[in-house]
Amino acid sequence: MKIAIFLLLLSLSFVPSGAVFAQDFYAGKTIRIIVGGSAGGGFDTYSRIIARHMGKHIPGNPNLVVENMTGAGTRIAAKYLFSAAQPDGLAFGIFNGYLLLGRVLGMKGLDFDVRKFEWVGVPVQDHVACALHKASGVTNLKEWQSAKAPVKIGALGPGNSTGDVPRLLGATLNLPIQMVEGYKGTADIRIAADGGEVAGACWAWQSIKPTWTKGLQTGDVNVVIQATAKAHPDLTKVPLAFDLIKNEEGKQLLRAGGLLPSTVTRVYATTPGTPKDRMKLLQNGFSETLKDKAFIAEAEKAKLEIDPLTGEEVAKAVAEMFNIDEGLKTKLKTILTPK
Structure with missing residues (x-):
């Protein structure tokens, strides 16, 4: 015992x-x-x-x-x-x-x-894309590229996709952008876009899809560009930033500043x-x-x-x-x- x-x-x-x-x-x-x-x-x-x-x-x-x-x-x-x-x-x-x-x-x-x-x-x-409200007058990438005035993009601030990706797209694709920062979350940006305060924002399609569903379904909201190298299955007709950037340095910038942190x-x-x-x-x-x-x-x-x-x-x-x-x-x- x-x-x-x-x-x-x-x-x-x-x-x-x-x-x-x-x-x-x-x-x-x-x-x-x-x-x-x-x-x-x-x-x-x-x-x-x-x-x-x-x-x-x-x-x-x-x-x-x-x-x-x-x-x-x-x-x-x-x-x-x-x-x-x-x-x-x-x-x-x-x-x-x-x-x-x-x-x-x-x-x-x-x-x-x-x-x-x-x-x-x-x-x-994350699969980052830019979604804009049609009230802004921009419903596709060509309209953004040819916009006479900078397109107002809502963001939380620097140090996240809503702030960093638009800046990278502006620098590598010469898109006319005016950053409007200080929002507390993407829900607040959506409200601002629905009210005409900003055109839209750039953040994860995985968030845009479930939280801006009504706008996407009615056509009031359009995804105009993907800040990625490969298309999301839901967005096969939306242009890819990597296809449009003409030089290797620009692609490296988007890869290091956008793709890597998006994971x-x-x-x-x-x-x-x-x-x-x-x-x-x-x-x-x-x-x-x-x-x-x-x-x-x-x-x-x-x-x-x-x-x-x-x-x-x-x-x-x-x-x-x-x-x-x-x-x-x-x-x-x-x-x-x-x-």
Whole structure:
């Protein structure tokens, strides 16, 4: 009997204590998902559906709630997650992955090392396109190219697709553009476009499709260009920026400043220093949620696409971004810095 007890205690001593505590940690807890965009936008829509399903994929079945923390092109949310949130695994969130490029380029307002974030994952890799309201008088790319006055493009600010992609298109395709920045989310930009304040904006088709559905269906909203090298299956008749850029440098600029950050636009991350065992549970829970049949059914109903990256894959993409050629960095900084 004594030998059996000894062997039992010996076997338990080989179970990592952190793993045991992590398994119990989330029981009865609430995890906050901090969303850098406004309610009704793409970041918010993905996050709320994830919140409804992720708890069952984390040991202890915690509750998940969404908190919108808007402003400064999602920098407020990013800064909060980086330095204000406790590194306890009870908060993670989404900010615009274009901020990572902004940090590479040394832009103002990004005074923290984004490489230190703990990466949870990405639910979908963005396919950026520009959608304009017909009230602007621009319904296709030719009309944009020949516009007598700069076309007003709404944006959150620099450091995200709404701010960076139009600037890149303007520089590489000589499109007449007037940036109107300061919106708190793409939902606010849509409202502004519907009201004639701006013509439209450039951001992920994966957000445009489910959130501007009525305008697309009625023909009030038109997608006029894709800032990509390959057409989205939904947009086979819409021109590709890469087909129109005539020189290799222009293509490199759009690739480094648009395509690469667009893969991690919807990045979910948490505070540096979060215990590794809890981090693993969050990463696994996130990945399993994206495979969950009930989640997929709700995502499809909301017209949301799923094309994920794991936390490890995000880390590799971020590392690649920080290895952009110095000459290209200088040119990107010139283009993307607000005048």
